[in-house]
Amino acid sequence: MARASAGSNGARLRGLVQRHGTPLVAISRSAIRMQLNRFRRALPRVEPFYAVKANPHPDILKVLVSGGAGFDVASLAEMTAAIEAGAGPERIIFANTIKPARSIAAIGGGFPITHFDGEEDVFEKIAKIIMREIERLFDRKVRIIAEPGRFIAGPAATLIMRVIGKAIRENKHWYYLDDGVYGDLSGIIFDHAQYEFKVLRSGRSQLSTLAGPTCDSLDIIARGQDLPELEIGDIVYVERVGAYSTATATAFNGIAPAKIVMVA
Numbered sequence: 001m002a003r004a005s006a007g008s009n010g011a012r013l014r015g016l017v018q019r020h021g022t023p024l025v026a027i028s029r030s031a032i033r034m035q036l037n038r039f040r041r042a043l044p045r046v047e048p049f050y051a052v053k054a055n056p057h058p059d060i061l062k063v064l065v066s067g068g069a070g071f072d073v074a075s076l077a078e079m080t081a082a083i084e085a086g087a088g089p090e091r092i093i094f095a096n097t098i099k100p101a102r103s104i105a106a107i108g109g110g111f112p113i114t115h116f117d118g119e120e121d122v123f124e125k126i127a128k129i130i131m132r133e134i135e136r137l138f139d140r141k142v143r144i145i146a147e148p149g150r151f152i153a154g155p156a157a158t159l160i161m162r163v164i165g166k167a168i169r170e171n172k173h174w175y176y177l178d179d180g181v182y183g184d185l186s187g188i189i190f191d192h193a194q195y196e197f198k199v200l201r202s203g204r205s206q207l208s209t210l211a212g213p214t215c216d217s218l219d220i221i222a223r224g225q226d227l228p229e230l231e232i233g234d235i236v237y238v239e240r241v242g243a244y245s246t247a248t249a250t251a252f253n254g255i256a257p258a259k260i261v262m263v264a
């Protein structure tokens with residue numbers, strides 16, 4: 001469901017849009033550090049090896065290198081990215097079970113995050129059960145690692161888009177945004193993700209459809225969204241969109257994925 005939001009977050013988003021335009025993905029360094037710390041607090045015996053596939057942005061990798069994390073890579077390209085970010089080979093595991101020999105020669109589904117405000121965040125509950133079982137089953141000498149991807153990168157990014165077109169179809173408002181399922185909302189297809197779409201405008205809401213910019217019938221982002229009437233240029237944004245989003249975005253129709261900026 002879409003929700004209107006304002007206040008200081010609105011001013012921050014407008015400032016970013018003024019500076020960088022849209023579509024824009026703002027990745028928060030402090031959110032990445034926070035998720036890493038949360039992981040370590042809840043799973044003190046488990047070493048996190050970040051699954052690079054979730055979001056291989058070099059600045060995310062650098063934040064994690066400085067935080068002492070390891071890296072789970074699925075290809076030679078990801079291995080190179082981790083090394084270039086400063087990770088030593090001892091901090092990298094090559095965990096893809098389908099590896100070409102050439103990549104070996106050069107040396108799913110994990111911890112959940114929330115996508116909607118008010119949704120129960122069950123990570124600490126799951127971690128408690130994992131810790132209990134680790135203590136029960138494994139001697140202290142056993143080294144235990146995990147490969148969290150979405151848990152680290154997911155909450156750290158906000159995708160900011162603008163309305164570039166509107167139409168009324170079958171009595172419903174359709175809003176066309178400058179990013180869609182072929183771009184940074186590709187997680188809707190590849191990760192079966194559902195997102196909460198927020199706007200800065202308030203007003204009487206009506207059921208609306210959000211679609212992407214590619215004129216392809218697949219590029220429908222969300223139907224049945226409770227939205228006030230939007231105008232061309234209005235901001236629509238999605239939080240917690242850092243995993244399986246920019247990583248799987250395409251330039252289909254020649255429409256480039258969002259610019260990415262790192263923020264504090």
Ligand SMILES: Cc1ncc(COP(=O)(O)O)c(C=O)c1O
Pocket residue numbers: 051053054072095096108109110111147148149150151243
């Ligand atoms: C081998 C492996 N490790 C880790 C992950 C990361 O999963 P998640 O992002 O859900 O934590 C994946 C995801 O596909 C995976 O295939």
